[in-house]
Structure formats: structure tokens, C-alpha cells
Amino acid sequence: MTDDLGLFADEPGEHRRRRPDPERFRRRKRRRWVTALAGLFVLLLVGGGVGYGAMQIMQIGSYDDYEGGGEGTAVIEVKSGETVSEIGSTMSEKDVVASTRAFISAAAENKQINSIQPGYYMMRKQMSGQAAVERILSADAKVGRVEIRGGMRLEDQLAPNDKKTPGILTMLAEGTCSKDKSNCTSPERMKEVAATADLASLGVPDWAIEGASQAEPDRRLEGLIMPGIYDVKPGAKAEDVLREVISRSVAQMEATGLQQAAESSEHSAYEMLIIGSIVQSEGIEKDFGKVARVIENRLQPPQMRLGMDSTINYPLEKPALLTDPEDRERPGPYNTYLNYGLPPTPISTVSKAALQAVEQPPEGEWKYFVKCRKDGTSCFGKTKAEHDAFVDQAKQNGAW
Numbered sequence: 001m002t003d004d005l006g007l008f009a010d011e012p013g014e015h016r017r018r019r020p021d022p023e024r025f026r027r028r029k030r031r032r033w034v035t036a037l038a039g040l041f042v043l044l045l046v047g048g049g050v051g052y053g054a055m056q057i058m059q060i061g062s063y064d065d066y067e068g069g070g071e072g073t074a075v076i077e078v079k080s081g082e083t084v085s086e087i088g089s090t091m092s093e094k095d096v097v098a099s100t101r102a103f104i105s106a107a108a109e110n111k112q113i114n115s116i117q118p119g120y121y122m123m124r125k126q127m128s129g130q131a132a133v134e135r136i137l138s139a140d141a142k143v144g145r146v147e148i149r150g151g152m153r154l155e156d157q158l159a160p161n162d163k164k165t166p167g168i169l170t171m172l173a174e175g176t177c178s179k180d181k182s183n184c185t186s187p188e189r190m191k192e193v194a195a196t197a198d199l200a201s202l203g204v205p206d207w208a209i210e211g212a213s214q215a216e217p218d219r220r221l222e223g224l225i226m227p228g229i230y231d232v233k234p235g236a237k238a239e240d241v242l243r244e245v246i247s248r249s250v251a252q253m254e255a256t257g258l259q260q261a262a263e264s265s266e267h268s269a270y271e272m273l274i275i276g277s278i279v280q281s282e283g284i285e286k287d288f289g290k291v292a293r294v295i296e297n298r299l300q301p302p303q304m305r306l307g308m309d310s311t312i313n314y315p316l317e318k319p320a321l322l323t324d325p326e327d328r329e330r331p332g333p334y335n336t337y338l339n340y341g342l343p344p345t346p347i348s349t350v351s352k353a354a355l356q357a358v359e360q361p362p363e364g365e366w367k368y369f370v371k372c373r374k375d376g377t378s379c380f381g382k383t384k385a386e387h388d389a390f391v392d393q394a395k396q397n398g399a400w
Contacts, residue, residue: 155169155191
């Protein structure tokens with residue numbers, strides 16, 4: 001038998017079967033054990049990772065949690081769009097709860113958790129997850145929420161019954177207070193900063209700085225804060241509060257197309273804001289467009305005085321729906337019964353609807369208007385005779 005492959009060759013020229021090598025067999029056997037052990041180790045690692053991941057997904061296992069209702073105070077901010085997990089993480093970082101899981105687990109049992117609104121909440125430190133959930137859902141926890149409405153002014157005013165109506169600056173100052181009224185920025189400090197701080201540092205845009213800087217100090221921010229709900233951080237400094245509120249307001253104003261509208265009109269953006277404040281103060285929303293057109297028509301040659309009671313009322317501590325002849329005869333920059341043109345500053349907050357009415361007023365020849373119905377609706381006339389007839393109608397309707 002031949003061995004063409006040389007499988008059995010022992011010496012050159014000789015052919016016989018090779019004897020088994022015991023040492024080689026032992027080396028191969030050891031390699032099998034090493035390979036088997038390595039594979040087992042890998043399986044254990046993979047299995048352990050899968051098990052750990054499953055525990056995380058299924059929330060199996062223990063987690064840290066405090067006991068009781070906690071102590072002291074801690075302010076947390078809930079931002080728009082945050083999940084329960086993100087809120088829990090914020091609480092954990094502030095030591096409100098011992099762990100994010102403590103809050104998540106407690107929140108899973110309360111369907112109201114999805115009703116949490118963005119803003120600031122006064123919590124306690126080292127609360128149990130359950131206590132933290134109950135606290136943040138309570139009315140006492142929400143702090144720093146300030147609602148500013150259209151037509152409001154910076155300064156406080158007296159109502160006809162002599163009750164003081166807080167102005168925007170007072171409301172923002174009160175928003176910095178905790179529930180126990182501690183760590184507040186005073187209204188006096190808020191007004192001082194509004195009157196003296198660098199306008200650009202407060203977020204006033206370039207297009208408004210010239211007009212605002214020429215105003216009386218306590219009126220220079222008038223109209224630059226839009227209606228809306230603002231969340232003020234308790235303990236925040238006046239500068240920070242005003243910068244945040246004004247910056248947000250200016251962004252909303254510019255989003256209406258204010259600057260673009262000013263470029264294609266005879267007015268600057270700041271003048272359009274002034275007109276918008278008069279529109280806001282003189283009419284209800286459905287009449288904003290026509291009021292804006294009346295103002296525009298009166299400003300055109302041959303120019304007429306605006307004759308707006310809202311501008312007469314603006315500097316008064318105690319405004320009234322119908323101004324007194326004495327007030328209308330008193331000289332001053334806001335007296336549009338005596339002066340031609342616009343007043344030097346806005347006279348109130350300006351809503352988006354009022355701004356849009358100024359940017360695109362409807363066509364019309366109206367030069368007069370009067371509130372002729374009790375719901376605030378105005379009647380618009382082209383001539384003085386039409387206006388006088390609408391005034392008589394307003395008296396008959398009990399709206400005058």
C-alpha cells in the first residue's frame with residue numbers, strides 16, 4: 001500500500017502509522033477547557049447585563065426613599081414639556097427626594113401628576129416620594145405666577161372705590177415672594193430698577209431704546225411688557241425678573257411682524273406700539289381694527305387731535321371712564337385733547353390682537369367713535385354729525 005500523502009512516513013523512504021502523541025492530546029484538552037470557561041464567563045456577563053436591564057425596565061429592585069414630609073424649603077422649576085422622570089431628577093438633584101425612582105414610583109399611582117404646569121414650586125427637602133407628589137399637586141406649592149392682562153399699566157392705580165389696583169411692577173415684585181412672604185424683592189426696588197437700569201441690559205430692543213430713553217423715568221418701560229402669564233422665581237433680583245419678562249415680551253411683539261410693518265408704514269415700530277396701547281385701552285377686541293383706522297385717519301393731513309380719554313387718564317392716579325373737563329384742559333405730554341400727534345410713550349400693555357390691528361387696519365373713512373352699547377361695542381362715524389347721533393344713541397342705551 002502506498003502513502004502518497006505521507007501521512008504515515010516516519011523516516012525518509014519508510015512508511016508506517018504514526019503513534020499518538022500524549023502531550024499533544026493534553027494540550028488540546030486544556031485548550032477546550034479554557035475555551036469552555038471563557039464562553040461560560042461571557043454568557044454570565046451577557047446574562048447579568050440582560051437581567052440588570054430587565055430590572056431597570058420592570059423597575060424591579062430597591063431604591064432610596066426618605067420618610068415623612070421633609071423639612072426646610074427648596075424651590076424647583078418645572079419646564080415646559082418635562083416628563084415625570086425629568087421632574088423627579090430635578091427633585092433628586094435638589095435633595096427634595098432621595099432618588100428619582102422614589103418620585104416616579106409614587107407618581108405612578110396618581111393620575112393627577114399629568115396636570116403639573118410649568119413654573120416654580122415651593123417644596124421641602126428630604127421628602128418621601130409620596131409626600132413630594134402630594135405637595136407638588138397642592139395649591140400651596142405653586143409660586144411666582146403672575147398674570148398680566150391687556151390694558152394694564154406699570155404703576156398702581158386707584159379704582160373709583162379708592163381701592164388700590166396693583167400695577168405690573170408691584171405684581172412682578174410680589175411674584176418673587178415665597179408663600180411666607182420671605183426673600184422678596186420689594187415693589188420699591190422693582191420700580192427703582194425699571195426707572196434707572198440700562199435699558200439694553202433689561203432686554204429693551206434697539207428699536208425702542210430711543211423712544212423709551214426720552215420718557216419720564218417711571219414710564220420708560222410702559223408698553224414693553226405684553227399680556228400673558230409669567231413665572232417669576234422666588235427670591236429673584238429685580239434686574240433678572242425684568243430682563244426675563246421684557247425679553248420674552250419683545251420676542252412676541254416681533255413675531256407679529258411689527259418691525260416689517262413699520263418699514264412699510266409712516267410710523268416707527270415704537271410709534272406703532274404707542275398706537276396699539278391706545279387701541280387696547282379704547283376698544284374691545286372686535287373693534288380694534290376700526291379704532292386703529294380712526295387714529296390713522298386723524299393723524300393724516302389735515303391732522304386732527306386724537307382726543308382720546310385714555311391718554312388723559314394715563315397720568316392720573318385715579319382714572320375714570322369719562323374724564324373731567326378740568327383734566328382735559330390740563331397741559332401735559334399725554335393730553336391728546338390739546339396736543340397734536342401721539343403721546344410720548346405707550347399708555348398700557350398691548351395684546352397681540354391690538355398690535356395686529358395697528359399693523360393691518362381695515363380700510364375706512366371713520367374719524368369718530370363712541371362706546372354705544374353696554375357690552376363695550378363702539379359706533380363709528382365719518383362726520384361730527386354722525387358722531388353726535390351715536391353719542392345720543394349711547395345715552396339711550398345706558399352706555400354713556
